[in-house]
Amino acid sequence: MSQSDQITFAYWVPNVSGGLVVSNIEQRTDWSYDYNVRLAQAAENSGFEYALTQIRFTAGYNAENQHESVSFSHGILAKTERLKVIAAILPGPWKPALAAKQLATIDHLSNGRIAINVVSGWFRGEFDAIGEAWPEHDERYARSEEFIRSLKGIWTQNNFSFDGKYYQFKDYTLSPKPLQKPHIEIFQGGSSRAARDMASRVSDWYFTNGNTPAELKKQIDDIREKVKANGHSVKIGVNAFIIARDTEEEAHAVLQEIIDQANTEAVNAFGEAAREAGAATAEGEGNWAKSTFEDLVQYNDGFKTNLIGTPQQIAERIVELKSAGVNLVLSGFLHFIEEVEYFGEKVLPLVRELEAQPHLPAKSA
Structure with missing residues (x-):
């Protein structure tokens, strides 16, 4: 099997305080920074190909301190050799130029190892705190789509012009352009209809x-159908929150301890904010519409993927995902460096x- 046919692995960069549960x-x-450099080096030596920095502007949900994503990504890249780092960016605070x-x-x-995660935004309180406009849900994705189209144009064309609702360019030429061809990789998240449609384009x-x-x-079949109609690929x-231990009992005991010691006030506050965000979607639900309290203890539903158990069980479930x-x-x-190394080994x-x-x-393209 060629390397391009293999499933790949990324990890969340803990550039905000509080951990991931x-x-x-x-x-x-x-x-x-020092811890994150050691983690990044351990991750690339353990077979991870990507790292994803988080974007936060305000404290909340155990994240009282936050390093800025793009500069932190660059700092990690300076201390690694192979790892590609995905910098999270919010349209609004950032302009495409x-x-x-x-x-x-x-x-x-x-040397061509930066990528971008375009985050459309879901927490209005954060935007209000920094004085940024808060478009309605689908408009935030429309803005993100224009943001991505602008980036692609700037990175691949000379004399780029664009006349959108949110962004306009006239005969703009960026030099030098990125090393990566056709352009820097663009990631995007979300589970709503608007998010999936944007990804498919x-x-x-x-x-x-x-x-x-x-x-x-x-979800994937839905996106693939739209992708074909759009002549695109994604x-x-x-x-996934991974708890790999020598025995299944030990792994599930760790999960239960995480839930038993959950910060109830913070989890409930996050759940309420998430429900408000979901209610603003066209379909009336968002990423966390079906998430229980236990699911929300890991704030991107990482427990639901069920990569919890022995190395053999987790490997088999990863292949099912593929x-x-x-x-x-x-x-x-939970314990980043040691568990990243255990996963790699x-x-x-x-x-x-x-x-x-x-x-x-074979893996889908």
Whole structure:
């Protein structure tokens, strides 16, 4: 099997404080730069190909401190050799001209290892706090689509012109353009109709919250159908909180301890904000419409993906995700460095062995 046919792995960069579960359980992780450099080096040596920085402007849900995503991404790239870092960017605070130039420069400095995650925004309180306009739900995705179309045009054309509702350009030429061809990879998240439709038109990658293979396949089939109609192509990434232990009992005991020690006030506050955001979608529900309290303890439904158990169990479930159409697993961990290394040593080799078996369907393009 060629490397391009293999499922790939990313991890959430802890550039915000509080870890990835809203719980009072010990999380051996740190939002400092020094810790993140050690983590990034461990991750690329353990077989991870991508890292995703988080974008936050305000405190909340255990994240009291936040490093800015693009500059932090560049800092990690400076200390690694192979890892590609995906910088999260919010249209609104960022304008496409600045983002395009900023990322093109980092692309040159990192020898083509920067990517972008365009986050349309779901938490109005954050936008209000920094004085940014808050368009309605579908309008935020319309703005993000114009943002992506602008980036692509700037990165691939000379004398680029664009006359959109949110952004306008006239005969703009960026030089130098990025090293990556045709352009820097563009990721995007969301589970609403507007998010999936946008991905099917303009994004290279689509991130979705954690879920079962069967439920993910419904989303992926929907996107694939739209992609064909649009003459586009898109790859799929899914969020997963991974608890890999030597025994199944130990792994599930850790999960139960995380939930038992959940920060109830913070989880409920997040759930309320998420429900308000979901109610604003055209279909009246969003990413977390069917999430229970326990699901929301990991705020991107990472427990739902069920990568919890022994290395063999987790490897088999990852292959099931691949069969459903998943191209990338976006991973979170309780104790980051040690668990990233355990995953690389114990789980990833089993995934590659299972992928090499001839009965497994090839990964979707």
